[in-house]
Amino acid sequence: MTSTYATGTAPVAPVRMPSRAPVSRIFALMAGLIAGDLALGVAELVASFSRSWRSPITDVGNRVVDNVPNSVKDLAIRWFGESDKVALQIGIGAILAIYAAVMGLVLFRKSFHIGLAGIAVFGLIGAWASLLTEGSPKSAVFPSLVGAATAGGLLYLLHRRLVLPTGPDAITRTEQSSEPQPSDTSSTDHQLVRRSFLTGSGLILAGAAAASSGLYALGRSRRYSAASSRSDVRLPNAADVAAAVPDNVQFDVEGITPFVTSNQSFYRVDTAIEVPQLAADTYELAINGYVDEPLTFSFEDLLNRELIERDITLTCVSNQVGGNLAGTARWLGTLLAPILEEAGVQSKADQVVGRSSDGYTCGFPVDVAMDGRDAMIVVGMNGEPLPLEHGFPVRLVVPGLYGYVSATKWLTEIELSRFDEFDHYWRRRTWAVEAPIKTMSRIDTPKGLARVSGTTTIAGVAWAQTRGIDAVEVQIDDGEWQQAELAEALNDVTWRQWRFDWDAKGAGQHQIRVRATDGTGAIQTADRAEPIPDGASGHHQIVVLVS
Numbered sequence: 001m002t003s004t005y006a007t008g009t010a011p012v013a014p015v016r017m018p019s020r021a022p023v024s025r026i027f028a029l030m031a032g033l034i035a036g037d038l039a040l041g042v043a044e045l046v047a048s049f050s051r052s053w054r055s056p057i058t059d060v061g062n063r064v065v066d067n068v069p070n071s072v073k074d075l076a077i078r079w080f081g082e083s084d085k086v087a088l089q090i091g092i093g094a095i096l097a098i099y100a101a102v103m104g105l106v107l108f109r110k111s112f113h114i115g116l117a118g119i120a121v122f123g124l125i126g127a128w129a130s131l132l133t134e135g136s137p138k139s140a141v142f143p144s145l146v147g148a149a150t151a152g153g154l155l156y157l158l159h160r161r162l163v164l165p166t167g168p169d170a171i172t173r174t175e176q177s178s179e180p181q182p183s184d185t186s187s188t189d190h191q192l193v194r195r196s197f198l199t200g201s202g203l204i205l206a207g208a209a210a211a212s213s214g215l216y217a218l219g220r221s222r223r224y225s226a227a228s229s230r231s232d233v234r235l236p237n238a239a240d241v242a243a244a245v246p247d248n249v250q251f252d253v254e255g256i257t258p259f260v261t262s263n264q265s266f267y268r269v270d271t272a273i274e275v276p277q278l279a280a281d282t283y284e285l286a287i288n289g290y291v292d293e294p295l296t297f298s299f300e301d302l303l304n305r306e307l308i309e310r311d312i313t314l315t316c317v318s319n320q321v322g323g324n325l326a327g328t329a330r331w332l333g334t335l336l337a338p339i340l341e342e343a344g345v346q347s348k349a350d351q352v353v354g355r356s357s358d359g360y361t362c363g364f365p366v367d368v369a370m371d372g373r374d375a376m377i378v379v380g381m382n383g384e385p386l387p388l389e390h391g392f393p394v395r396l397v398v399p400g401l402y403g404y405v406s407a408t409k410w411l412t413e414i415e416l417s418r419f420d421e422f423d424h425y426w427r428r429r430t431w432a433v434e435a436p437i438k439t440m441s442r443i444d445t446p447k448g449l450a451r452v453s454g455t456t457t458i459a460g461v462a463w464a465q466t467r468g469i470d471a472v473e474v475q476i477d478d479g480e481w482q483q484a485e486l487a488e489a490l491n492d493v494t495w496r497q498w499r500f501d502w503d504a505k506g507a508g509q510h511q512i513r514v515r516a517t518d519g520t521g522a523i524q525t526a527d528r529a530e531p532i533p534d535g536a537s538g539h540h541q542i543v544v545l546v547s
């Protein structure tokens, strides 16, 4: 190799230090992570400027919820129960964190451009997820894009400082030979300057980390909440009030599920990552599709109709045998049938589709809406406006149908349609089109693997909405089925409590099974079925330890 400096004679002009000395791995990972964090904080703040924008995490979560196979969703509900959404958000957050950290590593140690492109992809995924969210305007890409641009800016700044120093701070030295240099004073200087650079950059990073949580919190606090709208609501009394729930529907047995489920302990199942926030004063319900005259109702209009109060048990098709996705509440609302009659249902309509503000849809037969059962447009639950998580301000409740085909929360539209023209949300995911509730019974106490001895009260609930419960039987090990005592039935659309006093004898494991007979005389099947496609079946059984 020939070189101008190869002769080792006179010093030549100073040249810029080729300081592509790599940034440490830890620093690069941290920088990526914090840049990702900053992107989310900025996006959260930007999203708070419009009610139709959301945090990209929410929208990405929505895409995941919409697209994951049933089996995974089922698993998520089973594993995480009501925390499935939290689990999903944590999962997405973790994947994003890893991705951002890796991009930091790529950007500082491999290729600045690839790293930056990775950050851009990060923003585009968020933007894409937002665009695909039901009802979102094109501008919903904004939070993601601004967030990613900020992250890109931060990384650019750090990269300039650390990897390609320029300007007055640039380190120079006089190169005297192409031979490897022994360490000399100039390289010590270099290390010192470099250290100060790292310290400065560390401070920038720390600042960015603090800023991102600040921005995130600020964005959150600016977010519209329907809580104030809900607390302003004064529900009128029903014209048709329900009598107080009598004592005789309820056994005084420790561990049995209370007859009425409080709003706080009522199960929640929905696809919404974030609870939709609808204000009562701007609320509108549209009745449209195959009707003679489309109608709209404000929240006030609904309150001014004849209101009824009904005790109804709501159950989820995803409930496992022995599971707790069932609850009984006193619902306040107005009957659906007269509203449909006012709109004039055309004869070609055979499906009532309930649409939610978040794009979710239910669908059930027009015949069910009109057969005289109390299919209701609901505004109140257990004496309060609907809780935000349970559909504030308005939802549907239809006795005798699982929630997924009937109980649309955050209801904004009732469309008269046809089963051969429209598939509701879960039907598209291979769940059954129609789903009458299967007869089910559950042992609430004792708990599985409990230690018992002597007289032991076995108790629980059984349900078969619209048919009612006529009998419950208990079987110990492989003995005879024995009649349990039933609490009074409140009506045919609520669950019924049962109890059985057992003299627990014979040390060791014993099995307890339960089965119910519905109001038509049909005994609950022992055939095991998974929830998908139309509800679980089989007998609930537990093992207890007698001592």
Ligand SMILES: Nc1nc2c(c(=O)[nH]1)N[C@H]1C(S)=C(S)[C@@H](COP(=O)(O)O)O[C@H]1N2
Binding pocket: 266, 267, 268, 269, 270, 271, 272, 314, 315, 316, 317, 356, 357, 358, 360, 389, 390, 391, 402, 403, 404, 405, 406, 407, 408, 409, 410
């Ligand atoms: N908007 C909306 N409504 C919905 C759902 C949903 O995912 N989104 N889930 C349905 C299902 S599967 C059930 S079981 C019930 C549950 O109602 P809850 O959460 O008030 O118990 O709501 C129904 N209504």
Ligand SMILES: [Mo]
Binding pocket: 269, 315, 316, 317, 318, 402, 403, 404
């Ligand atoms: Mo459900």
